[in-house]
Amino acid sequence: DGGITQSPKYLFRKEGQNVTLSCEQNLNHDAMYWYRQDPGQGLRLIYYSQIVNDFQKGDIAEGYSVSREKKESFPLTVTSAQKNPTAFYLCASRTGTSLTNYGYTFGSGTRLTVV
């Protein structure tokens, strides 16, 4: 069953802690993305990676970090520097070959709550 798997589904974090959200895909997609979804603000891009061992900041990268050591995996770490981390986080991927096929495949999301 091909697709993107995000884990965990729900995550609770104490103030001052770092947490890592997992995103794994078996679609052989080159590019992977992390978005944050907040009510009324749509999806905002945090980080993206178009190829292994390379990634770029999105619009709201402050307080987040990523790595792309394997094609299949693009974990997101929410650091203690992120002032308002409570949100729904979405991971996506797409094949990097076609300029006319920007269809993303999305994961089911992780809801992070700071307690």
Added chain:
Amino acid sequence: AQRVTQPEKLLSVFKGAPVELKCNYSYSGSPELFWYVQYSRQRLQLLLRHISRESIKGFTADLNKGETSFHLKKPFAQEEDSAMYYCARAPQGGKLIFGQGTELSVKP
């Protein structure tokens, strides 16, 4: 900055009524535009791409370069159309820029 604007946070219509979800984009060359939909408890998924000029689930969207718009339309709304709809554009580099989203509520 490249932007996508969806002016309506919530759109409520009755079943069988026409529906139009608005989307405007900031002009920059030839845009690649998309509509994504998120049904309750489901993943965000691609609904339409402007380049394919298709009709999916009765929805169509026409690119109007003069008005820089890509509104999503359906002549007769169904209750199962109730969902969150996002307009998105793809500038160079492959990353999608999303609008704020419009929640469509179709009442019986």
